[in-house]
Amino acid sequence: MNFHASSVGATRYVGERTPRKEDSRLLTGRGQFTDDIQLPGMMHIAYVRSPVARGRIVSINLEVAREMPGVQAIYTQADLAAIPVQMMSFFFTPIESPVSLLADGRVACVGDPVCMVIAETRAMAEDAAALVEMEIEEETPLVTIADAKTGPLVHPDKDDNIAAEMGDEDMLEEAIQPLLDKAPHVVTHTIRHQRIAQSPMECRACVASPDGSGEMTVWMGCQSPHLAARYLALVLGLPQESIRVIAKDVGGGFGLKNIPWREEVAVVVAARLFGRPLKWIEDRYEALTASSHAREQEVTLTIGLDDEGKLLAAWSDYACNNGAWPMGEDANIAVHMFMWPAHKLPAYGFVTRGWYTNTMGLGGYRGPWAMESLIRETTLDKAARKLGIDPIELRRKNLIYLPDQPVTSGMGIEVTDITPGECLEKLVANVDVAAFRKEQAEARKEGRYLGMGITTYIEPTGSAGSMQPMTGETVHVRIEPTGKVVAMLSTHSQGHGTATTMAQVIADRLGVAYEDISVFEGDSAIGAFSPGAAGSRQGVIAGGATWKATELLADKVRAVAAHLSNASVDAVTIDGGMVHVEGAPEMSRSLKELAEIAYGEPGRLPEGMATGLEAQFRYQPPPMTMTSAAHCCVVEVDAETGFVKILRWISSEDCGTVINPGVVEGQIAGGLAQAIGQVLLEEMPYDARGNPLAATFKDYLMPTIFDVPDFEYLHANTPSQTIGGMRGVGEGGAIIGPPTLVNAIADALSPFGELGGKKGEVTLPLTPSRILDVIEQRDVSGHSAHAAPVPAAAPVSAPAVPEAPVAETAAPVPAPAASASIDGDWDMTLKAPMGGQTFVAHFETQGTSLSGYLSAPEGQQDFSGGTIEGGRIKFEVKVDKPMKITLKYDIQLEGDTITGKCKMGMFGTAKVTAVRA
Amino acid sequence: MSEHKIELTVNGHRHAATVEARTGLGEFLREELGYTGTHLACEHGVCGACTVRVDGVAMRSCLMLAVQADGCEVTTVEGLAAPDGTFHRVQQALQDNFGLQCGFCTPGVAITLATVLQDNPSATTGEMEAAMSGHICRCTGYQGIRRAIRQLAGENA
Incomplete structure (x- = not known):
């Protein structure tokens, strides 16, 4: 007898389209969103924001504003600085461009918060905010990535405008170019992705209520109350237990609400200073123009292929606009890590950089690395057209299928169970591509332009x-x-339905009715640390944890029942909330009866068993669980108007065990709708003075019901290696969606030429006028005017940036006299992909040979075999996390400082600095 | 700022209040009367989340002043279900079809669809979809809302 088959009830809940537990409150207006919180004595906050993109604050006059009715206080940074705060990234590393909660002497983007008005009502606070007088000595802002490369420094204390960089420029010449030179076919493609406002329907919101003992209760629109509490505790230097974050209902997050940012932290700080509950509810104008933005990036990918269409080598050059105050400096290394693990590509190299500008800072957004799929899939289709190969065949030639695995990609990522090829086969088995091609050819004769895009991703x-x-x-x-x-x-659910899916897992594994299970979440006082909704993880990890915890509990129930009945554990089943003993129907008990015994009559329990009926499990899954998919989209482009109509969209995805198809399809659909918005509609443009130009939903075009077709799903699921076998599904639609739609449009327009024109540059969104550029072969959209350089940055007080602010790839010049000893401890900082890493470096020299260790709270790594000559120090350290690479340090000692670089395998070169400990 | 006495009925309950002339209806319903089911999401009349029914007409409560509702009968999402808690058929259709995720836009969507059906109980899919032109949902891609509309129109969802 199969033990597990008999141990739980006959009713299956996993895999069912079970109605959501969240709905009854949300459909009747009984949800609890942050703005629904009202507390006695609570005051309201409005921020005064910078109307200019860059400048020195000459003066702030609060006199008139302070006299306004209902105004209780107006704080500037000088006031908030009474409580020191060090802002951090999502990775809990310090923000490298030290960002204050309110502007500190200068403003660096339009929307920079300068003052906080506290008043009895929101209206009173806004009235007063409008009367704050600011004199700002305006300077010419840097707005675009191109501006950042040549303009003055955004942050005067930095060496250049590079916020973050990775990759190895030398690799192009040394390893990639020779392969591209030999390749029979070389295809280059560029995509400029516009800036996106994440636009959850509920804007950011925070209520902070201090109590006398120094503790704080915070209601906040976030993606994890635990992560928010830990973040607040870290940046404020407080014990996490002293901060309780509650977020029962949150109206969408999409990455924007990954971490509390300046405004939310300022509310918490101000509540401590003011000593009363404070509420800040962001309005839509602020949300669009002054919430952290996303995307704005440009990438050029060059691929070499043989005559059959097999990939030989690839190189990409990526840049993203970090704005002035990013939520963590970012060169988006994940774009490169995940561009090719599913492909048989012999050689890949890249440079990747994030640039500071005087625009709103970069934040998270669903599938932050999505550009890897967008540039790869659009370039592959362009190559297919160039080589005259069917785009499906081109993918078949290059994809890694299940029989090819396990295999390790060039970026060191081992794939063991990815299925993009299998998803593709299921897709094309269910979509009659040949019939479509026939229909497409017929339609073209009538002047109708149909297109099909097919893509894969992991x-x-x-x-x-x-x-x-x-x-x-x-x-x-x-x-x-x-x-x-x-x-x-x-x-945490910002629409994810975790109470539903987790209750399904419990019902399924315990043998109780779904309706009889209550899930409690959304409060940092419940449970333990988790980042909640981030990185498509809750179904996988919380699902696995719930699965196992419930089975442990079921085991205990059966052990108690077996003991009471003097039966074998194998004879006990739980079904419909009743505990049955095989062959002894009279011994059946309800869970309530069993619970009363388990809690109240310890003498009837097996020897040594703890009382009660509960189980806890913390699940640490494998480092990554891969999701795969193939999508197909069919469009018709109106050659007269340039409008795109999406006719069909089919998803063939492998998301492992599906707990609830309604929830899974909802995640895919939501991501696809956002993808459609990115490709066709949404844009947060800036003018040359650094003004964000989409201030309302009349300017920022969100997809409506008429822009999104009915999606079709072909579930091509294979269980993953996690407990329960789930794979994450939260972000995928937003990653595979854009290239699928762009490819369909490019296919439709192929009679007119390439979507990117002669230069091979595609700029999103594909507005009707940009599509008419291709159809009419002329500049309908005025892109050449838009591409005109913005007025040259006027000289400002900040020191000029070096001529070529690119990676310092040259070896450090040996210091003329490096007589100081290196022996001993140094505080060393490595500018790594996830932010600066600091650790203690200990060196011991013997002549010119060097050994020692690098020590951080996470552990110590010893090294030997290093050298020191003339103050130039070289040594190597092997690490296993996040993958196996050798870190090659090449640094220079000068007095009490060390500077230089560390070569980190495929990740390229990172800067290293150190001072004597 | 001038203040005005108003009386109105919300979900069958009579309320009297003194409001500032500039107070929006949505803000008044939420802050003064505690009907927090009405959500303000754009406050400029585009997204539709704040839609309530005023004297039988679906209105943007962010674009209407509280004083304008003096003497009116208002229905918010809290007033859709039957007194015994039984869902309105719009609520039921939205739940049946996964028509909501975060639930922030949902009250407005539910009020609009319920109002269309109140005016014409046999409203077509096309009529209900047209009414959805005034609503933005960021989560669902409208899939479940469209299926709910089909169910309400008596078609296969």
Whole structure:
């Protein structure tokens, strides 16, 4: 007899389209969003923001504003600085361009918060905010990535405008170019992705309520109350237990609400200073123009192929606009890590940089590395057209199928169970491509332009163990003495439906009715640390944790029942909330009866068994769980108007075990709708003076019901290696969606030429006028005017940036007299992909040979075999996380400082600095 | 700022209040009367989240002043279900079809669809979809909302 088959009830809940537990409150207006919180004595906050993109604050006059009715206080940075704060990234590393909560002497973007008005009502606060007088000595801003490369420094204390960079420029000449030179076919493609406002329907919101003992309760629109509490505790230097974050309902996050940012932290700080509850509710104007933005990036990919269409080599050059105050400086290394693990590509190299500008800072957004799929899939289709190969065949030649695995990609990512090829086969088996091509040819004769785009992708989901916040999940399941089943989770739903899916897992594994289970989440006082909704992880990790915790609890129930009945554990089943003993129907008990015994009559329990009926499990899954998919989109482009109509969209995805198809399809659909918005509609443009130009939903075009077709799903699922077998699905639609739609449009327009024109540059969104550029072969959209350089930056007080602010790839010049000894401890900083890493470097020399160790709280790594000559120090350290690479340090000692670089395998070169400890 | 006495009925309950002339209806319903089911998401009349029914007409409560509702009968999302808690058929259709995720835009969507059906209980899919032109949902890609509309129109969802 199969043990597990008999141990749980006959009713399956996993895999069912179970109605959501969240709906009854949300459909009746009984949800609890942050703005629904009202507290006695609560005051309201409005921010005064900079109307200019760059300048020195000469004066701030608060006199008139302070006299306004209802105004209780107006704070500037000088006031908030009474409580020191060091802002951090999502990875809990310090923001490198030290960002203050309110502007500190200068403003660096339009929307920079300068003052905080606290008043009795929101209207009063806004009235007063409008009367704050600011004199700002305006300077010419840097707006675009091109501006950043040549203009003055955005942050005067930096060496250049490079916020972050990775990759190895030398590799192009040394390794990639020779392969491209030999390749029979070389295809180059560029995509300029516009800036996006994430635009959750609920804007950011925060209520902070201090109590006398120094503790603080915070209601906040966030993606994880636990992560928000940990973040606030870290930046404020407080114990996490002193901050309780509650977020019962949140109206969408999409990455924007990954971490509390300046405004939310300022509310918490101000509440401590002011000593009363404070509320800040962002309005839509602020949300569009002054919430962290996303995307704005440009990438050029060059691929070499043989005559059959097999990939030989690839090189890409990527840049993204970090704005002035990013939520963590970012060169988007993940674009390169995940561009090719699913492909048989012998050689790949890249340079990748993030640039500071005087625009709103870069934040998270669904599938932050999505550009890897967009540039790869559009370039592959362009290559297919150039080589005259069917785009499906081109993919078949290059994709890694299941029989090819396990295999390690060039970026050191081992893939063992990815299925983009299998998803593609299922897709094309269900879509009559040949019939479409016939229909397309017929339509073209009538002047109708149909196009089909087919793409594949993979995505790392459920990441755990290689970055500080990305970790496991704790689940506590309990059968109360009342017989009710409750679960306490660290999950968070901004629409994800985690209470639903986790209750399904419990019902399925425990043998109780779904309706009888209550899930509690959305509160940092419940459960343990987890980053909540981030990186498509909750279904995978919380699902696995719930699965296992419930099975542990079921085991205990059966052990108690077996003991009471003097039966074997194998004879006990739980079904419909009743505990049955095989062959002894009279011994059947309800879970309530069993719970009363388990809690109240310890003498009837097996020897040594703890009382109660509960189980807790913390699940640490494999470091990454891969999701794969293939999508197909069919469009018709109106050659007269340039409008795109999406006729069909089919998803063939492998998301492992599906807990609830309604929830899974909802995640895919939501991501695809956002993809459609990115390709066709949405844009946050800036003018040359650094003004964000989309200030309302009349300017920022969100997809409506008429822009999104009915999506079709072909579930091509294979269970993953996690407990339960789930794969993450939250971000995928937003990653594979854009290239699928762009490819369909490019296919439709192919009679007129390439979508990117002669230069091979595609600029999003594909507005009707940009599409008419291709159809009419002339500049309808005025892109040449838009491409005109912005007025040259006027000289400002900041020192000029060096002529070529690119990576310092040259070896450090040996110092003329490096007589100082290097022996001993140094505080060393490595500018790594996830932010600066600091550790203690210990050196011991013997002549010119060098040994020692690098020590951080996470552990110590010894090294030997290094050298020191004339102050130039070279040594190597092998690391396993996030993958196996050798770090090659090449640094120069000068007095009490060390500067230089560290070569980190495929990640390229990072800057190293150190001072004597 | 001038203040005005108003009386109105919300979800069958009579309320009297003194409001500033500039107070929006949505803000008044939420802050003064506690009907927090009405959500303000854009406050400029585009997204539709704040839609309430005023004297039988679906209105943007962010574009209407509280004083304008003096003497009116208002229905918010809290007033859609039957007194015993039974869902309105719009609520039921939205739940049946995964028509909501975060639920922030949902109250407005539910009020609009319920109002279309109140005016014409046999409204067509096309009529209900047309009414959805005034609503933005960022989560669902409108899939479940469209299926709910089909269910409400008596078609296969």
